[in-house]
Amino acid sequence: MISGRGSNMQALVDAIASRGFDAQVVAVVSDKPEAPGLLWAQRQGLETRVLKPAGYLTREAYDQALAALVERFDPDYVLLAGFMRILSDGFVQQFAGRLVNIHPSLLPAFPGLKTHEQAIATGVQWHGCTVHFVTPVLDGGPIIAQAVVPVLADDTPNVLAQRVLVAEHRLYADVLGWLAAGRVRLSSQGRVIVDAGSPRAYVLPAGHAQSIP
Incomplete structure (x- = not known):
């Protein structure tokens, strides 16, 4: 959609x-x-x-x-x-349980709009994106995976947005693969469980990616 x-x-x-x-x-x-x-x-x-x-x-x-x-x-x-x-x-x-969203921040930080402006204004050193199941709470559903990028001293919202977008494309595609393979499920407590072997967080500094299990 x-x-x-x-x-x-x-x-x-x-x-x-x-x-x-x-x-x-x-x-x-x-x-x-x-x-x-x-x-x-x-x-x-x-x-x-x-x-x-x-x-x-x-x-x-x-x-x-x-x-x-x-x-x-x-x-x-x-x-x-x-x-x-x-x-x-x-x-x-x-x-419920099959509605998935990607949000341009490391939730629960910066829900809603203008996430890159908020990241720069608050002085965080790390920003990124989150793929999560959607619930009635805005940007508050169970987190499937996240990707992290650095916030640089000379970043503008547009420059930071482009860095995050690269991470979005990789992360969302990976999660799609997990979903298609049946490797993602919700526990009875509403937490996301991903089968072993799928890194659920990435750090992407300057054109390089490193996974975190």
């Missing part, structure tokens, strides 16, 4: 092809007909659908229609890849 260029969506599609994951993208869904990622998806031969919020009286009504649209494709997982709407509790609960 995307709202814009869908660079993470593109990274996931590319990873399926290049890394041989046992996975298929059954559809790309957007709330914006002008989203550039839709054209890219169509050029790859993927099914695309658009459901605009205009015409729905409430967020809940729109999300009910959106959930019905998504369910028609019978997905094992619904991956949010820059879908810029806060989903209602009803939508989240309908896809």
Whole structure:
């Protein structure tokens, strides 16, 4: 599910092809007909659908229609890849345990928007991204994996965003592979369990990556 260029969506599609994951993208869904990622998806031969919020009286009504649209494709997982709407509790609960998001910060730090500005303003030395299951708590669901990048003294929000985006593309693709292989599950306490052998955190300094078990 995307709202814009869908660079993470593109990274996931590319990873399926290049890394041989046992996975298929059954559809790309957007709330914006002008989203550039839709054209890219169509050029790859993927099914695309658009459901605009205009015409729905409430967020809940729109999300009910959106959930019905998504369910028609019978997905094992619904991956949010820059879908810029806060989903209602009803939508989240309908896809509980199979709704996954990537957020551009090391949650629980900096939920919401303008994460890179917040990271620079607060003076943190490390920033990054988080892939997590979605719950009704905004950016508060169980964490699957994280990637870490340094914050440099001369960083601007845009420069830092680009560094984080490289980490996002790698991390989300890795998690997709784990999901496709059935290596991720939620415990009865709501914590994520990933089978041994899958590093759940990466440190990515200046063009180099190091995994942390």
